[in-house]
Amino acid sequence: MRLRIFIEPQQGASYDTQLAVAKATEDLGFDAFFRSDHYLKMGDVDGLPGPTDSWVTLAGLARETSHVRLGTLMTAATFRHPGPLAISVAQVDRMSGGRVEFGFGAGWYEDEHASYGIPFPATARERFDRYEEQLDVITGLWATPVGETFRYEGRHYRFSEGPALPKPQQEPRPPVLIGGTGPTRTPRLAAAHADEYNVPFASVEATAAAFDRVRAAVAASGRSEPMVYSAAQVVCCGRDESELKRRAAAIGRDPEELRRDGLAGSPAEIVEKLGRFHEIGCERVYLQVLDLSDVDHLELIAAQVSRQLQ
Structure with a gap:
């Protein structure tokens, strides 16, 4: 099982803070550095200095890191x-030397759209219709051979003789991640488009059920390419109970709630729960790190959790 670091910079993180975490992620041997893509804070935080664009940020990180994967x-x-x-994702992939992974969702946070003047489709069905067409378009643009053009006639998007450039460095494309626990449409879209399926912030049992739905959709589609199955979980690790409580307090969470609903406790407790995810076929876990000033937290996880998994 591979561990990846996942941050939520809309809660309050400058580019320099994100760079420091990304470099620590790389130096400590974690598999990848991922960030959310949001323009508005959530909950009772000030969110200062304000949001940073995900692909602008990843472009910068692509040039300031050397081997950690980014997404x-x-x-x-x-x-x-x-x-x-x-175009943006392909360019960042080239800037990184082929280290980008493209996590892509339908969008859900209506308030951030209103706050920044972004149109928000009125219904979930329209959001998913647009999302499905975008998956067709983006993967189609990347798959179009150099020298040929891309055409697409959808309900929401139309392309006429597009040059479909630039191409990503990775061939045939950067890995595409699709997540969520929708029972019908999400498994079908994952089977059709994704290289990796991710279940966010769910119990082991709920994650297993979601994996099974996607496995069934993959089988029904006749797909031969392998699917990577992964999970995202908030992490809070302490060498002892006092350190755990201090870290939980720093992110405004209760230690026992985190033990129940995330990955929390001693390194041994976290390894044990990761083992349960491994048993259901989870190959990667994205560790949601919420206190970006606590690099010692990453060092502890690298030294006493990651090494046991290897």
Whole structure:
């Protein structure tokens, strides 16, 4: 099982803070550095200095890191037109030397759209319809051979003789991640488009059920390519109970709630719960780190959790 670091910079993080965490992620041997894609804080935090754009940030990190993989959980389909988004992701992939992974979702946080003047489809069905077309478009643009053009006639998006450039460095494309626990449409879209399926912030039992739905959709589609199965969990690790309580307090959470609903406790407790995720076929876990000033937390996880998994 591989561990990846996942941050929520809309809660309050400058580029320099994110760079420090990304470099620590790389130096400590974690598999990847991922960030959310949001423009508005959530909950009772000030969010200062304000939001940072995910793909602008990842472009900077691409040039200031050397081997850690970089990506989003999840870029919202509501934020950008699929043509420019395909260009941005391809460019960052080239800037990184082929280290980008593209987490992509339908979008859900209506308040951030209102706050920044972004149109928000009135119904979940329309959001998913647009999302599905965007998946077709972005993967289609990347798959179009150099020298050929891309055409697409959808309900929401139309492309006429597009040059479909630039191409990502990775071939045939950067890995595409789809997440969520929707019972029908999400498994179908994952089977059709995703290289990785991710279940966010769910119990082991609920994660197993979601994995099974996607496995069934993969089988029904006749797909032969492998699917990577992963989970995202908030992490809070302490060498002892006092350190655990201090870290939980710093992020405004209760230690026992975190033990129940996330990955929390001593390194041994976290390894044990990760083992339960491994038993249901989870290959990667995205550790949601909420206190970005606490680099010692990452060092502890690297030294006493990651090494046991290897």
